[in-house]
Amino acid sequence: MEKTWNNKAWFFVTPVxxxxxxxxxxxxxxxxxxxxxxxxxxxxxxxxxTSWFEEVLTSERFHSALVxxxxxxxxxxxxxxxxxxxxALAMPRKGFWVPVCLVLMALPLLIPWNVVGTIWxxxxxxxxxxxxxxxxxxxxxxxxxxxxxxxxxxVVVMDVWHWTSLVVLLCYAGLVSIPDAYYQAAxxxxxxxxxxxxxxxxxxxxxxxxxxxxxxxxxxxMIYTExxxxxxxxxxxxxxFLSIDLVKLAIGQFNLGEAAAMSLIYFLIILTLSYxxxxxxxxxxxxKPQKGGDA
Amino acid sequence: MTATDxxxxxxxxxxxDLVRSEDALKARARQxxxxxxxxxxxxxxxxxxxxxxxxxLVNMSFKTNQEILSGAxxxxxxxxxxxxxxxxxxxxxxxxxxxxxxYVLMNMVISVAxxxxxxxxxxxxxxxxxKHLFFWLLTNRMAPPAVFALPFFQLYSAFGLIDTHxxxxxxxxxxxxxxxxxxxxxxMSGVPKEIDETAYIDGYSxxxxxxxxxxxxIASGIGVAAFFCFMFxxxxxxxxxxxxxxxxxxxxxxxxRTVSAxxxxxxxxxxxxxxxxxxxxxxxxxxxxxxxxGFALGRV
Amino acid sequence: MARIRLDHIRHAYTPELARAGNFALNNIxxxxxxxxxxxxxxxxxxxxTTLLNIISGLLTPSEGHVYFDRTDVTLxxxxxxxxxxxxxxxxxYDTMTVAENLAFPLKNRKVEAREIERRVADMLKRIGLADKxxxxxxxxxxDEKQKISLGRGLVRSDVNAIxxxxxLTVIDPHMKWQLRxxxxxxxxxxxxxxxxxxHDQTEALTFADKVVVMYDGEVVQIGTPEELFERPQHTFxxxxxxxxGMNVLPCRIEGGEAIVAGERVALPGHSGERRSEKTELxxxxxxxxxxxxxxxxxxxxxxxxxxxxxxxxxxRARLGGERVTAIVREGASVPxxxxxxxxPNALNLYxxxxxxxxxxxxx
Numbered sequence: 001m002e003k004t005w006n007n008k009a010w011f012f013v014t015p016v017x018x019x020x021x022x023x024x025x026x027x028x029x030x031x032x033x034x035x036x037x038x039x040x041x042x043x044x045x046x047x048x049x050t051s052w053f054e055e056v057l058t059s060e061r062f063h064s065a066l067v068x069x070x071x072x073x074x075x076x077x078x079x080x081x082x083x084x085x086x087x088a089l090a091m092p093r094k095g096f097w098v099p100v101c102l103v104l105m106a107l108p109l110l111i112p113w114n115v116v117g118t119i120w121x122x123x124x125x126x127x128x129x130x131x132x133x134x135x136x137x138x139x140x141x142x143x144x145x146x147x148x149x150x151x152x153x154x155v156v157v158m159d160v161w162h163w164t165s166l167v168v169l170l171c172y173a174g175l176v177s178i179p180d181a182y183y184q185a186a187x188x189x190x191x192x193x194x195x196x197x198x199x200x201x202x203x204x205x206x207x208x209x210x211x212x213x214x215x216x217x218x219x220x221x222m223i224y225t226e227x228x229x230x231x232x233x234x235x236x237x238x239x240x241f242l243s244i245d246l247v248k249l250a251i252g253q254f255n256l257g258e259a260a261a262m263s264l265i266y267f268l269i270i271l272t273l274s275y276x277x278x279x280x281x282x283x284x285x286x287x288k289p290q291k292g293g294d295a
Numbered sequence: 296m297t298a299t300d301x302x303x304x305x306x307x308x309x310x311x312d313l314v315r316s317e318d319a320l321k322a323r324a325r326q327x328x329x330x331x332x333x334x335x336x337x338x339x340x341x342x343x344x345x346x347x348x349x350x351x352l353v354n355m356s357f358k359t360n361q362e363i364l365s366g367a368x369x370x371x372x373x374x375x376x377x378x379x380x381x382x383x384x385x386x387x388x389x390x391x392x393x394x395x396x397x398y399v400l401m402n403m404v405i406s407v408a409x410x411x412x413x414x415x416x417x418x419x420x421x422x423x424x425x426k427h428l429f430f431w432l433l434t435n436r437m438a439p440p441a442v443f444a445l446p447f448f449q450l451y452s453a454f455g456l457i458d459t460h461x462x463x464x465x466x467x468x469x470x471x472x473x474x475x476x477x478x479x480x481x482x483m484s485g486v487p488k489e490i491d492e493t494a495y496i497d498g499y500s501x502x503x504x505x506x507x508x509x510x511x512x513i514a515s516g517i518g519v520a521a522f523f524c525f526m527f528x529x530x531x532x533x534x535x536x537x538x539x540x541x542x543x544x545x546x547x548x549x550x551x552r553t554v555s556a557x558x559x560x561x562x563x564x565x566x567x568x569x570x571x572x573x574x575x576x577x578x579x580x581x582x583x584x585x586x587x588x589g590f591a592l593g594r595v
Numbered sequence: 596m597a598r599i600r601l602d603h604i605r606h607a608y609t610p611e612l613a614r615a616g617n618f619a620l621n622n623i624x625x626x627x628x629x630x631x632x633x634x635x636x637x638x639x640x641x642x643x644t645t646l647l648n649i650i651s652g653l654l655t656p657s658e659g660h661v662y663f664d665r666t667d668v669t670l671x672x673x674x675x676x677x678x679x680x681x682x683x684x685x686x687x688y689d690t691m692t693v694a695e696n697l698a699f700p701l702k703n704r705k706v707e708a709r710e711i712e713r714r715v716a717d718m719l720k721r722i723g724l725a726d727k728x729x730x731x732x733x734x735x736x737x738d739e740k741q742k743i744s745l746g747r748g749l750v751r752s753d754v755n756a757i758x759x760x761x762x763l764t765v766i767d768p769h770m771k772w773q774l775r776x777x778x779x780x781x782x783x784x785x786x787x788x789x790x791x792x793x794h795d796q797t798e799a800l801t802f803a804d805k806v807v808v809m810y811d812g813e814v815v816q817i818g819t820p821e822e823l824f825e826r827p828q829h830t831f832x833x834x835x836x837x838x839x840g841m842n843v844l845p846c847r848i849e850g851g852e853a854i855v856a857g858e859r860v861a862l863p864g865h866s867g868e869r870r871s872e873k874t875e876l877x878x879x880x881x882x883x884x885x886x887x888x889x890x891x892x893x894x895x896x897x898x899x900x901x902x903x904x905x906x907x908x909x910x911r912a913r914l915g916g917e918r919v920t921a922i923v924r925e926g927a928s929v930p931x932x933x934x935x936x937x938x939p940n941a942l943n944l945y946x947x948x949x950x951x952x953x954x955x956x957x958x
Contacts, residue, residue, distance in 0.1 A: 001419045003419060003420055003424065004419070004421065005420070006420040006421070007422045007423055008420075008422075009416035009419075009420035009422040009425070010416075010422055010423070011416075012412035012413055012415055012416035013417075013428065015408075015409040015411045015412065015413070016409050016410065016412075016413040016432070016472055016476060017428075018433065019409050019465075019468050019472055020435060020468070020469070020472060020473075022465065023465055023466060023468045023469040024435050024436075024438070024443075026446075026450055026514075027443050027446030027447050027450055028443075028446070030445075030446040030449055030450065031442065031445075031446050033733055039326055043591075044724035053321075061410065063529065065316075074571075081340075085342045085463065086337060087337055087338055088333070090334045090336075090337035090338050091338050092335070093365065097585040099584065100347070100581055101338055101342065101580050102586045103576075103580060103583050103586075104342050104345065104346065104376070105341070105342065105345065105409040106574070106579050106586055107345065107346075107349065107572070107576060108345055108349075108580070109530075109575075109576025110526055110529065110530065110572070110574075110576065110578070110579055111349075111530065111571065111572050111575060112529060112530045112531075112532060112545075112546075112571050113530050113531070113532055114550065115550070115568045115571050115572070116533045118352075118550065118564065118568050119348045119349065119351070119352050119568060120348060121406045122351065122355065122500060122561070122565070123347075123348040123351050123352075124565075126366060127364070127366070128363050128366070128367060128561065130347065130348075130367055130369075131347075131348075133366070133367040134367075146840060161344065164341075165345070168341075169343065169586060176390045176397055179684070179829065180681040181547055181683070181684055181686050182686050184648075184653050184680070184686075185682060185744070185747075186512065186672075187672065187681070188651065188653075188654075188673045188674075188678065188679060188680045188698055188748075189654065189699055189747065190674040190701040190703035190704055191699070191703055192703065195699075195703065199688045199690060199699075200688065200693065200762045203688075203689045203690045206420070206443070206688075218437050221439075222437075222439040222441070223535060224439075224440070224441055224533055225532050242439070242441075243439050243440075243441035244441075246439075246441045246442065247441050247444065247533075249446065250444070250445050251444070258447070259445070263439075263441075266439060266441075266442060267438060267439070267442055270434075270437050270438065270439060273437070274430075274433060274434050274437040274550055275430070275435075277437075278430050279430075281601075288511050
């Protein structure tokens with residue numbers, strides 16, 4: 001769409017600016033304040049320079065939390081994206097079952113995150129949970145409270161349960177927007193099922209798939225509540241992801257300077273990723289307004 | 296008979312020796328009658344996978360604690376409503392739902408109200424710094440709530456807002472306002488600009504145009520945006536718990552506390568959890584036809 | 596290449612519609628000769644595209660059979676039928692180059708690589724995209740995209756038939772002419788059976804040897820453009836073909852004469868009474884003369900409007916309660932006290948919309 005140049009548009013944006021300033025800028029300034037200062041209590045602060053940052057960046061603890069988080073994000077993307085595409089492809093396109101499927105699939109997305117944690121905490125327990133009881137009934141030694149691998153599996157399966165539907169819904173939205181003529185043409189051209197996916201469905205899903213991948217990456221990078229409820233970050237530190245570590249540092253140990261510095265580094269990583277997200281998002285589809293348009 | 300019909304009739308008689316595959320036509324009849332497609336197994340299995348844990352929670356909520364602890368039973372042996380009675384007879388429990396709903400609704404209204412004009416500006420005008428502003432808004436959606444928990448607490452303490460609904464509602468604006476702007480902008484960009492121009496030519500003032508003509512056109516977009524604000528405010532716990540003590544405590548936070556305090560009353564916990572699923576399920580039903588487009592943020 | 600025979604086809608989109616007797620196609624029974632160029636002409640919603648999709652196999656008809664030569668293909672997939680089809684809106688594979696797009700249907704059929712290369716190169720030249728062969732198809736204009744769609748259909752020279760579903764809708768007018776003559780050229784060269792769906796009579800009449808006129812789920816007439824013009828078998832054909840369309844005037848038959856709005860019109864060669872609720876007299880505006888009142892056989896009319904369209908003038912008049920349109924030469928005078936005459940050799944008589952008699956020959 002052709003947009004006109006009009007600086008009065010700032011007038012429309014002002015409410016958002018004020019609100020976001022209150023809810024984002026001022027708190028962020030507090031964080032910056034802490035990150036560069038140190039205190040011995042009594043509200044007496046002194047300049048600490050970049051020492052907190054050096055401490056965070058060189059700390060084993062931060063590194064391992066970061067690595068854990070990256071591995072976690074990698075694993076859940078590798079599972080949720082293909083699974084989401086598969087389910088979306090297999091879903092009916094029209095009829096009575098479509099809204100039923102959509103509503104049932106969206107259900108996990110609307111459950112409070114700590115309840116998600118609670119559900120899985122219970123579901124995976126070997127004594128009272130269906131999953132845990134079934135698995136140990138099969139003679140597999142499974143205990144997510146003590147065994148780090150089991151804890152990881154539980155957290156990953158929980159995240160797949162919780163969020164795959166987001167990928168499904170996005171892909172589904174992309175799929176239903178493909179005009180019938182494409183499928184008809186493919187039939188006429190004698191295309192195989194794989195060719196239809198590779199040359200029609202995948203390219204047309206590209207845009208929404210991108211949103212899905214990036215949203216899932218961001219959100220898994222910020223995950224806190226669900227693993228916190230299920231494993232509390234344990235056993236040991238094996239499921240302590242960045243946000244869990246940050247809250248431990250800030251509220252558990254009240255180490256404000258280090259926590260603030262970590263927050264900023266953490267935020268900076270996210271910011272970089274957001275920038276990639278935004279650039280890619282706004283560049284995809286730029287070539288869209290062609291003469292005559294697409295069908 | 297017309298000439299055409301005569302010609303066709305001639306051809307028909309010439310074709311009587313054509314072979315008709317009657318078996319194939321029976322197959323067509325079967326195909327028409329419908330039937331089970333193996334492909335349908337995938338969504339069915341997936342939905343079963345989604346519903347099992349939820350079923351287990353609901354199942355537990357109707358059991359006594361003795362039954363829960365005596366081992367996994369697929370249906371309650373001795374169904375009881377005690378767990379729900381506990382919740383509905385104790386204000387500290389059921390007020391949790393009310394508190395949650397209050398701040399969620401407040402947040403929904405605030406977010407959509409401020410996002411509407413901003414989204415309009417982004418979808419219709421170019422202005423100084425628009426791209427940067429849009430990106431900056433988006434970064435807030437991407438900000439980890441854990442980063443903001445402590446600063447929020449200090450900020451709202453300073454204004455005496457701790458333990459009020461508005462504090463949580465404002466805090467949740469952090470991620471919901473950018474999201475609402477983003478979704479609404481997507482829907483608004485789908486409305487041709489000629490509509491605006493026609494309205495001005497017809498002598499509509501801007502406010503009259505915006506509320507009388509434009510808003511109804513993007514009603515589904517507003518619904519979707521409101522739905523997402525509801526969703527993310529309803530599911531969030533970290534900030535909500537940090538900013539509340541008792542008066543505005545969300546139900547989800549009360550749940551966690553009670554678990555640790557009362558020595559694991561599993562039945563009540565399950566009942567409380569099951570009740571938190573209901574508002575989401577209701578809201579989802581209302582937007583079911585827009586869900587797919589909504590999750591694509593209006594950008595399909 | 597094949598002769599396509601449609602044997603008593605009926606189609607309803609759902610069983611519910613079929614039970615309600617609501618058929619998109621109602622008893623289509625016709626044939627397309629091998630190597631013919633046919634146009635399916637009719638207004639929107641008359642079932643043209645449904646019929647085309649039944650021929651190509653995208654739809655399976657609810658009743659009836661489709662034969663290619665002597666083979667019953669009713670239940671075969673589009674791929675097995677070996678036909679090509681071009682759609683209203685360009686369908687291109689975005690991520691492929693122009694050349695890859697053209698090679699796609701051949702690759703899927705495991706054609707030898709050298710042969711693919713040869714045919715693609717040939718087709719690129721024909722559609723005038725040789726210089727863009729290596730470009731991604733995504734960024735092209737609508738014209739170019741539709742040319743690729745056409746090319747993908749034509750690149751398989753061994754197809755049984757090639758079907759077009761209003762393929763020139765998105766093309767600029769000046770390009771339409773060019774593409775249409777290219778299609779004619781290709782038809783002459785390969786002698787494929789071509790079926791071309793359109794709602795534009797000019798397009799149908801210039802493209803096809805035979806035009807199949809459809810109306811409300813039925814084929815009302817098949818004929819050459821001349822036949823459709825001179826002998827419309829159905830009142831619908833009368834006013835759909837020709838501009839302006841045929842005058843269709845309700846009438847009564849009495850002793851070899853038609854009575855139209857109180858005026859008697861002689862029907863040479865017609866005898867006896869007809870008994871039907873709905874009898875109509877059809878005459879093309881080209882055969883309606885405008886004269887001064889008082890001439891023998893002239894029926895007085897009131898002139899409502901005279902439109903000048905350059906080479907001729909269209910006179911819109913009222914004969915009693917009926918509207919009559921006439922075409923007169925440019926420069927011919929239109930008298931104030933006007934009357935009309937009907938050329939006795941150009942009268943068509945319709946009963947229940949079907950032609951039953953025409954002057955100057957059998958119906």
